[in-house]
Amino acid sequence: MTKILSVVEHAYAGTLEEQDDTVLWITHMIKNAGADISALLRGNATNYAVRGQDASGLRFGAASLAVPPTLEKDIEDMVAKGIPVYAVREDLEQRGIKPGDLVAGVTPVSKTDIARLFDEHDMVWHW
Amino acid sequence: MSDKTITISLMDPPYDSETTTTALRIADAALDKGISVNVFAYEGAVLLTMKAQQAHPNPVKGTTVEDQHHPTTSGFVGALFEKAAGDVQFQWINCGMCVDERGAADWIDGPKRGGPGDFYKWSQESTNTLVIGTR
Numbered sequence: 001m002t003k004i005l006s007v008v009e010h011a012y013a014g015t016l017e018e019q020d021d022t023v024l025w026i027t028h029m030i031k032n033a034g035a036d037i038s039a040l041l042r043g044n045a046t047n048y049a050v051r052g053q054d055a056s057g058l059r060f061g062a063a064s065l066a067v068p069p070t071l072e073k074d075i076e077d078m079v080a081k082g083i084p085v086y087a088v089r090e091d092l093e094q095r096g097i098k099p100g101d102l103v104a105g106v107t108p109v110s111k112t113d114i115a116r117l118f119d120e121h122d123m124v125w126h127w
Numbered sequence: 128m129s130d131k132t133i134t135i136s137l138m139d140p141p142y143d144s145e146t147t148t149t150a151l152r153i154a155d156a157a158l159d160k161g162i163s164v165n166v167f168a169y170e171g172a173v174l175l176t177m178k179a180q181q182a183h184p185n186p187v188k189g190t191t192v193e194d195q196h197h198p199t200t201s202g203f204v205g206a207l208f209e210k211a212a213g214d215v216q217f218q219w220i221n222c223g224m225c226v227d228e229r230g231a232a233d234w235i236d237g238p239k240r241g242g243p244g245d246f247y248k249w250s251q252e253s254t255n256t257l258v259i260g261t262r
Contacts, residue, residue, distance in 0.1 A: 002251065010261055014170075018228075022138075022170055023260070029243035123250065127138065127260035 004030070004037040005121040011044035015069045016058055021048060023127040024074050031083050038084040040109070040117065046091045049075050049106045072103050079105035086117065129214045132163040134253040136246060138261040140171030141200040146259045147175065151203050153257070154217070158207065163216040165253065167246040168238070170261070173221040175200040176234040201235045208237040220245050 006027040015021050024039065031037050041048055048071045058065035079085055089108040092098075099108065109117060118124050135154065139146050154164045168175060180199035184192045204219065211217035220241035226232050250256040 004250075013261065026169065026243045026246075030247045033244040033247045035247055123256060125136070125256070125258035127258055 001036045002122040003120065004035055004123045004125060005040055005118065006030075006037055007040045007042060007124060007126040008045040008048070009042040010127065011047065015071065016055060016065060019065075019067055019069050020074055021045070021069070021071055024048065024071070024078065026127075027083065028074070028078055028081065031078075031081055038086065038121065039078060040114070041085065041087040041091075041106075043088075043091055044095075046087045046097060047095060048072070049085070049087055049102045050097055051101060051103055075106065076103050079103075088114065129161050129163045129216070131161075131254040132165060132216075132249075132252065133157055134165040134167065134246070134249040134256045136167045136169055136256070136258045137172035137175070138170045138259070140174045141177075141180070143171070144261070146261075147172075147200060150257075150259050151207065154207055155210070158210050158215055158217060161215050162254075163211075163214075164207075164218070165249045166217075166219045167241075167249065168219065168221045168225075169246075170222070170225050171229075173225045173229060173231045173234075176204050176219065176221065176238045177201055177231055178233045178235050205235050205237065 006023065008021065008023045027037055027039050051072055053072050055068040058068065075085055085105065086107050086109045088111055090111050092108060135150050137150050141147060154166065157164050178201060180201045182192050182197040182199060184190050185195045207217050219238040221234065221238050223240045223242050226240065
């Protein structure tokens with residue numbers, strides 16, 4: 001079975017009206033389709049794995065966002081589903097994110113390990 | 128079906144990014160070489176095939192609609208459908224839920240409705256797969 005690495009980098013783009021990150025979502029859907037797929041969070045997307053996010057409360061007049069995105073839970077669900085989730089360590093550090101801030105199951109990888117990670121997969125999809 | 132197939136995934140809506148032209152150029156070149164092409168349109172890219180797209184004049188340049196020949200992305204995509212012939216196929220799937228949330232269901236002849244499972248299936252059947260994300 002081909003091993004696929006889904007790289008998520010463009011972050012918080014339409015996540016409120018989409019109620020999720022569309023690349024995390026499609027990665028999970030493709031796992032559901034039977035793929036052997038992993039996810040790598042880069043840049044601002046490393047923040048997706050931070051515990052304690054709260055996107056609730058969006059309202060425009062009488063229109064409210066009844067179901068806000070829960071990105072950290074989406075990451076937890078991916079891990080529970082057996083999708084390895086990696087995050088670039090240097091990108092976490094640059095954003096002041098400590099290992100203890102992350103949801104369980106996310107594996108930090110150094111920038112110097114990205115090439116190895118790419119090489120361990122048959123397909124790299126950089127969204 | 129031709130011996131080789133490439134699958135391309137797009138995310139950008141029309142008139143917002145150079146990735147659209149780049150991807151369509153790759154598709155066009157592949158068809159020229161007898162390579163079949165699959166395109167999975169995700170998120171904003173489902174708007175690329177909207178039937179209601181219209182050309183317009185350019186007031187800055189003082190051109191009429193006829194003079195300006197403003198292209199539509201649906202016109203470009205339609206031309207690729209027409210270009211494919213024989214064993215060389217051009218297929219286009221618009222991601223269904225992306226279509227629904229954008230009200231983008233009225234598209235030109237050729238594209239079909241589908242989902243991530245179709246993209247995954249294509250990726251497994253293709254010679255190579257190119258994901259062009261959004262920035």
